[in-house]
Amino acid sequence: MLKMAVLVSGGGTNLQAIIDGINQGTITNAKIEVVISNNANAYALERAKKHGIEAKCVSPKNFADREAFNQALLETIQSYGVDLVVLAGCLVVIPKCMVDAYPNKIINIHPALIPSFCGTGYYGLKVHEGVLARGVKVTGATVHFVDAGTDTGPIILQKAVEVQQGDTPEVLQRRVMEQAEWIIMPKAIDLIANGKVEVVDGLVKIKE
Ligand code: GRF
Numbered sequence: 001m002l003k004m005a006v007l008v009s010g011g012g013t014n015l016q017a018i019i020d021g022i023n024q025g026t027i028t029n030a031k032i033e034v035v036i037s038n039n040a041n042a043y044a045l046e047r048a049k050k051h052g053i054e055a056k057c058v059s060p061k062n063f064a065d066r067e068a069f070n071q072a073l074l075e076t077i078q079s080y081g082v083d084l085v086v087l088a089g090c091l092v093v094i095p096k097c098m099v100d101a102y103p104n105k106i107i108n109i110h111p112a113l114i115p116s117f118c119g120t121g122y123y124g125l126k127v128h129e130g131v132l133a134r135g136v137k138v139t140g141a142t143v144h145f146v147d148a149g150t151d152t153g154p155i156i157l158q159k160a161v162e163v164q165q166g167d168t169p170e171v172l173q174r175r176v177m178e179q180a181e182w183i184i185m186p187k188a189i190d191l192i193a194n195g196k197v198e199v200v201d202g203l204v205k206i207k208e
Contacts, residue, residue: 002030002193005082007090008037012044013177014088014109014185019051021186030193033080036073038092060092070095077102084192087146088185091123099148104199106146107192109185111176113158114142118151128169128176137163139172141180143188145199154204156197157184 006015015035021027035048040057048055058076063069074097077085087094087108094106110118110127117130117139131139140160147153159180163172191197196207 002084002189003033003080003082004030004084004086004189005077005080006032006035006048006086006088007092008035008042008044008088009039009091010042010044010089012042012047012089014181015044016047017182017186018086018088018189019047019053021190027186027190028193030084030189033082034076036076038073038090044089066095070097074098074101084189086185086189093150094146096148099146104145104154107143107156107188108146108151108153109181110142110144110151111139111173111181112142113138113140113160114144114151114155118142120150122151125169125173128172131163131172132167132169139163139176141176141184143184145204154199154202156188156191156204156206159184 006018008015022030032053034054034056035044036056036058037045038059040059045055056076058073060069063072083105085102085106112118112127112131117127122130138160140158142158143156145153145156161176161179191206198205
């Protein structure tokens with residue numbers, strides 16, 4: 001059984017998709033041990049509690065400096081003995097100590113087709129604003145392993161979504177969630193939980 005910590009910062013719709021996937025059996029061999037938010041008011045924490053999942057807040061505000069916060073976050077995750085760390089709308093920049101402690105064991109969902117509209121500064125609605133400003137006709141979402149860079153780790157799954165005339169960043173964000181994020185995040189977890197994902201020379205191979 002793959003034990004997971006899910007890290008969140010906001011609404012937690014991707015967390016909900018994971019919970020639903022486990023309950024409905026589209027994700028097998030996986031269990032959420034803990035949901036951790038940097039933001040005490042994140043609705044994602046309520047979603048976890050509603051489903052009887054342990055919910056914790058580890059906020060930078062409660063630590064003297066970033067180093068102390070990073071260490072506390074790592075120790076909290078380690079205390080649950082998890083095999084996989086899932087970043088589901090987590091706005092915390094993952095520190096190097098965590099990447100080193102969990103090599104190819106941290107996954108993130110990015111709301112665009114990496115390597116487009118990713119990297120520093122591309123988070124939340126800014127991604128969709130960038131997509132609309134460039135006028136691309138196709139966008140989507142990407143699940144990838146987290147390495148020391150920003151959105152640079154091995155890509156696990158991607159799914160394309162059409163941009164439509166008249167889209168606002170908010171409308172496009174919702175479509176990308178519905179048509180891509182809530183599908184490929186649970187799928188990636190199921191593949192990992194069932195031993196189907198391997199990283200070879202920095203690239204993901206999905207075993208049949
Ligand atoms: C999603 O668009 C995700 O791709 C991005 O942040 C948003 C989180 O949404 N990283 P939610 O908290 O899962 O509803």
